[in-house]
Amino acid sequence: MGVEGIGARVARKEDKRFLTGKGRYTDDMSVPGMKYAIFVRSPYAHAKIRSIDAAAARAMPGVIDVLDGKQLLADGIGNLICGWMIHSKDGSPMKMGAWRPLAHETVRYVGDAVAIVVADSIAEAKDAAEAVVVDYQELPVVTDATKALEPGQPQLHPEAPNNLIFDWQIGDPAATDKAIASAAHVTEITIQNNRLSPNPMEPRATLGIYDGGDDHYTCYTTSQNPHVARLVMSAFYNVAPENKLRVIAPDVGGGFGSKIYIYPEEIVCLWASKRTGVPVKWTSDRTEAFLTDAHGRDHLSTVKMAFDADNRIIGLKVDTTANLGAYMSLFSSAVPTYLYATLLSGQYDIPAIHANVRTVYTNTAPVDAYRGAGRPEATYLLERTMETAARELGVSPAELRRVNFIRSFPHQTPVIMNYDAGDYEASLNAAMQASDWNGFAARKAEAAKRGMKRGIGMSCYIEACGIAPSAAVGSLGAGVGLWESAEVRVNAVGTIEVLTGSHSHGQGHETTFAQLVADRFGVPIDSVNIVHGDTDKVQMGMGTYGSRSGAVGMSAVVKALDKVEAKAKKIAAHLMEADESDIVIENGELKVAGTDKAVPWFQMALAAYTAHNLPPGMEPGLKEGAFYDPANFTFPAGCYICEVEVDPETGVTKIIQFVAADDFGNIINPMIVEGQVHGGLAQGIGQALLEGVHYDPANGQLLTASYMDYAMPRADDLPSFKVSTSNTPCPNNPLGIKGCGEAGAIGSPPALINAITDAIGNNRLTMPATPQKVWAAAHAAN
Amino acid sequence: MAKITMTVNGRQVSGQCHDRTLLVHFIRENLGLTGTHVGCDTSQCGACVVHMDGMSIKSCSTLAAQAAGSEITTIEGLAANGELHPVQAAFKANHGLQCGFCTPGMVMTAVDMIRRHGGQLDEATVRAELEGNICRCTGYHNIVKAILAASAEMGGARVAAE
Numbered sequence: 038m039g040v041e042g043i044g045a046r047v048a049r050k051e052d053k054r055f056l057t058g059k060g061r062y063t064d065d066m067s068v069p070g071m072k073y074a075i076f077v078r079s080p081y082a083h084a085k086i087r088s089i090d091a092a093a094a095r096a097m098p099g100v101i102d103v104l105d106g107k108q109l110l111a112d113g114i115g116n117l118i119c120g121w122m123i124h125s126k127d128g129s130p131m132k133m134g135a136w137r138p139l140a141h142e143t144v145r146y147v148g149d150a151v152a153i154v155v156a157d158s159i160a161e162a163k164d165a166a167e168a169v170v171v172d173y174q175e176l177p178v179v180t181d182a183t184k185a186l187e188p189g190q191p192q193l194h195p196e197a198p199n200n201l202i203f204d205w206q207i208g209d210p211a212a213t214d215k216a217i218a219s220a221a222h223v224t225e226i227t228i229q230n231n232r233l234s235p236n237p238m239e240p241r242a243t244l245g246i247y248d249g250g251d252d253h254y255t256c257y258t259t260s261q262n263p264h265v266a267r268l269v270m271s272a273f274y275n276v277a278p279e280n281k282l283r284v285i286a287p288d289v290g291g292g293f294g295s296k297i298y299i300y301p302e303e304i305v306c307l308w309a310s311k312r313t314g315v316p317v318k319w320t321s322d323r324t325e326a327f328l329t330d331a332h333g334r335d336h337l338s339t340v341k342m343a344f345d346a347d348n349r350i351i352g353l354k355v356d357t358t359a360n361l362g363a364y365m366s367l368f369s370s371a372v373p374t375y376l377y378a379t380l381l382s383g384q385y386d387i388p389a390i391h392a393n394v395r396t397v398y399t400n401t402a403p404v405d406a407y408r409g410a411g412r413p414e415a416t417y418l419l420e421r422t423m424e425t426a427a428r429e430l431g432v433s434p435a436e437l438r439r440v441n442f443i444r445s446f447p448h449q450t451p452v453i454m455n456y457d458a459g460d461y462e463a464s465l466n467a468a469m470q471a472s473d474w475n476g477f478a479a480r481k482a483e484a485a486k487r488g489m490k491r492g493i494g495m496s497c498y499i500e501a502c503g504i505a506p507s508a509a510v511g512s513l514g515a516g517v518g519l520w521e522s523a524e525v526r527v528n529a530v531g532t533i534e535v536l537t538g539s540h541s542h543g544q545g546h547e548t549t550f551a552q553l554v555a556d557r558f559g560v561p562i563d564s565v566n567i568v569h570g571d572t573d574k575v576q577m578g579m580g581t582y583g584s585r586s587g588a589v590g591m592s593a594v595v596k597a598l599d600k601v602e603a604k605a606k607k608i609a610a611h612l613m614e615a616d617e618s619d620i621v622i623e624n625g626e627l628k629v630a631g632t633d634k635a636v637p638w639f640q641m642a643l644a645a646y647t648a649h650n651l652p653p654g655m656e657p658g659l660k661e662g663a664f665y666d667p668a669n670f671t672f673p674a675g676c677y678i679c680e681v682e683v684d685p686e687t688g689v690t691k692i693i694q695f696v697a698a699d700d701f702g703n704i705i706n707p708m709i710v711e712g713q714v715h716g717g718l719a720q721g722i723g724q725a726l727l728e729g730v731h732y733d734p735a736n737g738q739l740l741t742a743s744y745m746d747y748a749m750p751r752a753d754d755l756p757s758f759k760v761s762t763s764n765t766p767c768p769n770n771p772l773g774i775k776g777c778g779e780a781g782a783i784g785s786p787p788a789l790i791n792a793i794t795d796a797i798g799n800n801r802l803t804m805p806a807t808p809q810k811v812w813a814a815a816h817a818a819n
Numbered sequence: 820m821a822k823i824t825m826t827v828n829g830r831q832v833s834g835q836c837h838d839r840t841l842l843v844h845f846i847r848e849n850l851g852l853t854g855t856h857v858g859c860d861t862s863q864c865g866a867c868v869v870h871m872d873g874m875s876i877k878s879c880s881t882l883a884a885q886a887a888g889s890e891i892t893t894i895e896g897l898a899a900n901g902e903l904h905p906v907q908a909a910f911k912a913n914h915g916l917q918c919g920f921c922t923p924g925m926v927m928t929a930v931d932m933i934r935r936h937g938g939q940l941d942e943a944t945v946r947a948e949l950e951g952n953i954c955r956c957t958g959y960h961n962i963v964k965a966i967l968a969a970s971a972e973m974g975g976a977r978v979a980a981e
Contacts, residue, residue, distance in 0.1 A: 542918055716957050744863035
């Protein structure tokens with residue numbers, strides 16, 4: 038490992054611009070003639086639109102135009118789609134209702150976009166939006182997924198009777214039922230996974246620019262995957278052909294899944310720019326973000342876990358109802374199915390699993406992937422069940438897990454996944470040691486003297502990252518391949534540009550991707566630039582989500598580096614009249630092994646471009662590209678332990694310590710990996726302790742639509758974290774890395790709820806564990 | 820419309836704006852200083868924190884007209900002569916930022932926090948003082964570490980360079 042190579046704790050290259058106010062986010066963009074957009078949104082959760090009258094609004098000062106869905110439809114702009122086909126267990130395809138970018142017939146959730154106002158200033162656009170008269174006929178509302186399935190409930194889409202989108206299953210129902218029937222003990226539990234709002238600190242924004250001269254569109258947008266945005270807007274929404282549409286995702290202020298999807302606003306601003314002849318910028322405010330950014334989670338499940346007389350799990354049966362909101366967002370169908378139920382084996386050797394999942398339309402914002410996407414739901418379900426079982430069986434939670442750990446690899450689970458490598462006992466032991474698990478009883482006794490209830494809880498998670506082998510996901514219904522692309526351009530002076538289809542929105546790719554190059558060629562990371570986020574620069578890519586940038590994106594870079602290295606060695610061998618197989622690259626030089634002959638890196642690069650003296654038949658230049666399609670998912674895993682004190686007087690939970698022991702395989706930059714874990718833990722702890730999206734069930738109004746109502750984790754809600762890593766390298770990618778972006782959010786909620794329920798002696802507690810709920814549960818237990 | 824004059828990052832500036840224009844929009848739109856961000860509109864998140872006459876304020880809940888005649892420092896004005904301010908340097912050294920969106924407000928808050936506490940800060944105080952700044956990326960762990968490191972380095976002697 039060089040000082041800037043793989044494994045080095047390198048400070049980030051991108052930090053200077055962010056620290057000095059020079060970041061370039063979408064809302065920072067300004068172009069000549071640019072105007073501002075405000076969306077007229079439905080104040081009702083369900084209503085027919087009788088008419089839209091924008092005449093008064095159009096006449097207001099500064100207003101360029103007001104456009105609605107009829108005009109959009111007349112111009113041939115298509116509906117939004119879900120790009121992952123799921124079939125119900127009866128073989129029928131999922132029931133996808135129409136999602137119009139601007140609704141002109143029916144609105145189905147509060148915030149549904151109805152019209153766009155374009156004006157000289159935001160203030161004037163807001164004033165005019167108030168003057169757009171929309172005549173709504175209110176309809177009955179349903180916000181709860183279980184209720185929406187009942188007879189007689191409001192129907193959202195004619196395509197989906199009883200609001201059922203699909204009724205899907207995985208695993209072996211007969212074998213699972215048989216295991217449960219023969220079990221020595223069955224643990225039964227109902228698990229609720231609370232609905233969350235992702236809340237990246239940068240609200241969504243988009244700037245649509247139509248150039249009539251070239252009939253060309255440019256879209257600046259807050260996207261985690263600009264190429265997917267271009268593909269979808271071109272192929273499905275009919276905005277423009279791909280060669281006439283450039284999508285740029287500049288600096289993006291966090292995503293956590295919510296910026297994967299293509300929302301109505303990007304489409305409408307591009308279209309409105311053509312209609313009005315001016316560039317159109319829209320920036321969400323925070324309430325709009327709460328109303329319209331895709332939410333996460335919202336599952337309700339019943340679980341039966343069957344044990345034999347030796348406390349080994351012999352069967353797991355899960356029935357889940359998942360709320361997908363008013364419309365099917367881009368990847369919404371994959372989250373409660375292939376990203377969820379395929380992880381229900383956890384770290385355990387379970388011979389029989391059956392999961393049934395029903396997804397449901399309700400009058401709420403669309404629900405899609407949020408940090409972890411399905412895997413937090415699986416982990417929470419499994420680890421709450423394991424903890425409950427340990428309590429029922431009277432064994433220690435660590436021992437119950439140890440008895441059931443998978444210990445030989447590869448391991449085929451009954452739910453598709455084939456785990457390639459892992460050492461679950463190592464992370465369990467590391468976490469128990471770091472948390473001084475064995476000293477807990479003394480700490481609990483000491484706390485009791487102070488009148489405090491102290492509890493400890495653990496969670497052993499596994500996740501599938503590096504999404505994903507294209508053929509495999511294609512066979513499961515994905516509409517896209519999930520490879521990644523890279524291009525490595527060596528300039529004539531030896532500096533290097535790496536173009537990647539991955540997108541950085543906080544992950545630090547400008548540093549870690551450059552570390553790969555520094556490691557390979559011994560050049561300083563300052564001589565390496567990472568180029569991403571612009572469809573005119575990078576040919577194609579699938580973007581960043583599912584902890585895939587390392588395992589998939591970096592693997593593509595490695596493949597391209599292999600090709601550059603091979604050609605560079607040929608050139609150097611030719612220049613030094615040596616055999617190509619004797620060339621080694623060290624410290625920025627190409628050397629003939631065992632001699633003092635060497636060519637500096639920049640000289641080899643110059644030779645590639647002057648082309649005065651290249652091997653016979655070699656093309657000039659030094660630029661190589663690669664597409665990398667992963668062979669398997671990767672399987673990060675770990676153990677988290679949380680220790681809390683609950684004040685029985687107030688129900689307030691204080692986190693005393695939080696320990697994370699993760700196995701991410703090989704690590705490129707430990708500082709950045711730790712940062713990813715910290716952030717994930719905060720979001721998981723937020724889910725468990727603070728956060729929850731609430732709709733009024735009577736009228737579908739969003740009650741948590743600002744930071745005054747939705748409890749975001751603050752600094753004093755959280756402790757400093759104790760994090761460590763172990764390493765069983767991933768055998769399926771060239772770097773042996775697994776991914777670390779979501780682990781914290783996946784593993785932490787059950788550890789925290791297990792700790793609180795341990796403290797209060799009552800296992801019945803739902804997230805978020807607010808003081809009121811904890812107080813009630815603690816007193817119900819007594 | 821009002822004509823407003825103030826000093827921003829040591830330079831006197833004037834601009835026309837609506838009476839209802841917020842200071843953050845005046846800074847971003849009229850002056851083109853886009854380092855100051857809007858994250859919540861309700862003065863919880865702190866992405867918009869700037870210094871007015873040496874004290875940290877939320878520019879999303881201050882009218883531009885209220886700032887007339889005052890001295891404003893934004894994130895762009897913190898680094899002197901191309902050298903990062905010690906708080907900026909500490910954020911970089913301690914990986915106290917990821918996506919960078921909350922960072923300007925965090926840094927401006929931290930500078931004022933260190934000044935007010937004379938460089939005498941502990942973890943609990945830093946966490947309590949960050950009540951008005953939300954970060955979604957870092958879990959605050961490295962932000963707290965960075966502020967404590969900067970505070971220790973500045974030792975109360977070198978307060979904000981403004």
